Amino acid sequence: MVTTKRAIARAVYGSRFDHVPWGQRVYLRPGEKAARELQWQMRLRRARTVSLDEYRAQHTAGPIEEFITCHLCGETRQQPLFRPAGENWAYHVVRCPSCGFLYRNPNILPERLGDLYADNYSTFLTGSYAENRQRRYRLTMDAFAPVLDDGDGRRLLDFGCGSGLFLEVAEQAGFEAYGVDLSPDSVEQANKRLSTATAHFGAPDDVPEIAAGGFDVITLWSVLAHLPRPLDDFSRFRELLAPGGVLLVFTVNARSLLLKAHGNGWSGFTRNHLMFYSSETLPALLRRTGFAGVTFAPFYGDTVEAGTAPLPPSTDRRLRRAVASSDGGNMLRALAFADDKAITRWGQNHRVRRLA
Structure with missing residues (x-):
């Protein structure tokens, strides 16, 4: 399917966008942004909004799943949009008709979340997934500079630390760094x-030196999409942050x-x-x-930001x-401020959205 789409795009646009990384071409090809936005609006208009009872009657929850409502606004109605699938997995994604939040439904029971990471998950984390991962970390650190430039005398918690790829970067920056993860291997x-940083199996409250809090920085690298109870987790993150923390x-x-x-083939829909x-x-x-505020940094693509994509300067500027000016890129990069002290200290070079 992907090959067919690329062949069609090549036939329509010719070869003039071949030098642009594939994921970024949608932003540069004439008329495509407007066409995709129209395609999205049509999808939303076609999708029925149903009650939770009606939705539950149409679907079956697995042994480690439960039906949920919108965690952000409490809306019980559902707007079914997608059914992504891969090898040995498939699930349904719905949209909240009130606030627009997208989530999997049925979702994973919180107490069974570890089931997803129990069997040699590190094979994935240290295989092809890990390629250029530390470069990605550093590019995002640069985007939010100077927040993570100097870790001397500062505590950092990497939540969902995996095999320690970011913890290694954090200890090199001088942080007193800790990590937690649900994958024992x-x-x-x-x-x-790691040399000075330490990783722990389980949740923050399972480790006394982490549960005590006082962290200047907490990081969630490709973790937020995995959390079945985000309100509980983020409330705890806020408690773990020191005054002025991010x-x-x-x-x-x-x-x-x-x-x-x-749609269903989007790279963000993973198992x-x-x-x-x-x-x-x-x-x-x-x-x-x-939290008191948040700022966002557009994601232009790893190779574009690293300067390794063969883009002429004019094309690079157009892409950025x-x-x-549109969606901010295929990945979401955000820095949340615990309080006004954090905004004053770290928000000077960023456009901060205050949260009432």
Whole structure:
């Protein structure tokens, strides 16, 4: 299917966009942005809005699943939109008709979340997934500079630390760094990699030195989409942050033009993803859990930001303008501020959206 779509695009646009990374071409090809937005609006108009009881009658929950309502606004109605599927997995994604939040329904029971990561999850984290991962971390750190430039005398918690790839970067920056993860083999590999940072299996409250809080930075690298109870988790993150602390989020962007273009085949619909946020819905989660503000950094693509994509300067500028003025890119990068002290200290170089 993807090959067919690329062949069609090549026939329509010729070869003049071949030098643009595939995921970014949607922002540059003439008329495509408007066409994808129209395609999205048509999808929303065609999708019926049903009650939770009606939705439940049409679907079956698995042994580790439950039917849920919108965690952000409490709306019980559902607007079924997608059914992504892969090898040995498939699920349904609905949209909240009140606030626009996208989430998997039925969703995973919180107490069974570890089931998704129990069997050699580190094989995935340290295989092809890990390629260029530390470069991605550093590019995002640069986008939110100077928040993570200097870790001297500062505490950092990497929630969902996997095999410790970011913890390694954090300890190099001088942070007193800790990590937690639900994959025991990933934690084992992380501690083999690390020198001063430490990774722990389980939740923050399982580790006394983490449960005590006082963190200057908490990071969630490709973790937010995996959380079945985000209000509970983010309330706890807020408690764990010290005055002036910040929380960094990197996740798939539910406002992405690529989602609107590819639907069920969107790269953000992966086996273990549960909820899908955007710059329109993430602030609601942060507001409800006590954060004072948030800022977003557009994601232009790893190779574009690293300067390794063979783009002429004029094309690079056009791409960045298009991404920044539309959806912000296929990944969502956000920095949440715990309080006014954090905004004053770290928000000077960023456009901060205050959360009442």
